[in-house]
Amino acid sequence: MGGTGEDRVYYVISDLHIGGDEQLEEVEFLDELLEFLGRLAETDENAELVINGDAFGLWEFTRVEGMAKFDVLESTYPQLFEQLRETGENVDITLLPGNHDHELAAYDEYVERFAEYNVDLLQSQSFTRPVGERVIHFEHGHQHDPNNRIEDWGDPNVAPLGYYYNTLVTSRAGQLSDRGRYNWLKDVQAVTPTERVPIWLLSKYFYREMNPLLRYALLPFLLLFNVSAILVVFAALNLLGVWSTPVEWTTSFLGQFGTAGTAIWFLLAINVTVTSLLLLIGIPLYLLRRDINKTIDRFGILETGLTVDAETSYDDAAREILGRREETAIFCYGHTHRPRIRALDEGLMVNSGTWLKRLHRRDGIIGLLPPVFYPSYQLCAVRIAADADDVVVEYEPIQKSSPSPEELTLTERFLTLGRKPDPNLPDRATVESAAESEAAVSTPELTD
Secondary structure (H helix, E strand, O other): OOOOOOOOEEEEEOOOOEOOOHHHHOOOOHHHHHHHHHHHHHOOOOEEEEEEOOOEOHHHOOOOOOOHHHHHHHHHOHHHHHHHHHHHOOOEEEEEOOOOOHHHHOOHHHHHHHHOOOOEEOOOOEEEEEEOOEEEEEEOOHHHOOOOOOOOOOOOOOOOHHHHHHHHHHHHHHHHHHHOOOOOHHHHHHOOOHHHHHHHHHHHHHHHHOOHHHHHHHHHHHHOHHHHHHHHHHHHHHHOOOOOHHHHHHHHHHHOOHHHHHHHHHHHHHHHHHHHHHHHHHHHHHHHHHHHHHHHHHHOOOOOOOOOOOOHHHHHHHHHHHHHOOOEEEEEEOOOOOOEEEEEOOEEEEEOOOOOOEEEEEOOOOOOOOOEEEEEOOOEEEEEEEEOOEEEEEEEEOOOOOOOHHHOOHHHHHHOOOOOOOOOOOOOEEEOOOOOOOEEEOOOOOOO
16 A cells, blocks of 8 residues: 555545444345455455445444444445455455445544554545646535535434435335335435335336236226227217317228127227227316426425435536636546546546436336336446556446346336446546646446
């Protein structure tokens, strides 16, 4: 260990969210994490591992307090802590608190306990490291999220909105997850932004928890809803004597198929009847809801939601940090769970992503079926190093098999045929020397 910023290599990971109540104890990427740490334990590079916030899910522990949480982590993941000890003998390991593990900044004993495993816990909100002739600024990023901002850093009693969400929702999900038809509820911490949680719950109820007979009975109606809505219009025109051709043509066409055609006709008739009722009820309810929302907006009752702005606030923060000191080349953060590189005039902003499962929303192509949330892994470590006069940022993928097909029902797999997510990590990026003071980056558009 040791060396200077000119030859030091930095590996950055974040948002592991290890630990929590009951089902949240399971770490699906533990083998991959141990392998990654094992590789660093044998590297010849002058390297430093930076764990840039939310390594642990301390907010999700609701049955123990204070330093007892460390005892639980230590006893639950002995392999991880022993591997940290071994890796820390070869490379420096720096741990920065995030919002989920802000308590690490609240108790000095954490510093001593982590030091026993060769982990240097910094209880600050941010820190810098030299790389070549430039500087990297590290922070978790939650301070730019109004729902998770810690106003009094280091106070163990602080409780932003995100704290209540995770102690009341996420931890509770961990306690109840194994009661479902499949152990899926614990994945609530992988749903981002949090405004998607209600529609995700509806989706999992429909595809996973609903009685299969009821689900398959509803499928034809939901799939044909758009067609039925059009037929409602045609039926209304026919009843009013305005235009009867579509109804006559449909009757004649289906009549050619005998009993099968009659069955289809009755199915369409039922769909049209139900759709008509839904439209009669839905239109006034929609107008009422819109009027209520306008009233709420006028009074400003709901000015802050749970949604994390994954772009603007972090762009502004990066520009401010990068512009403060000319030698600062990189603003490295996490929190949003989205691997991202963005070139700014002052340098690069780099997001280290997450090791949690990622859920990609796939809306239905037709009908009123709930969207499918397709799971994938995008494990990675960001490698930052000097190369001649430049600073190079690369994403090193950590290979992990896709989630088991059992996580999706047959219906979900059928509805996402040909639409599986294929998330890409950002391309290699370079910050030129301080004399040039420019950033160059090529980044693929990432979709969720």
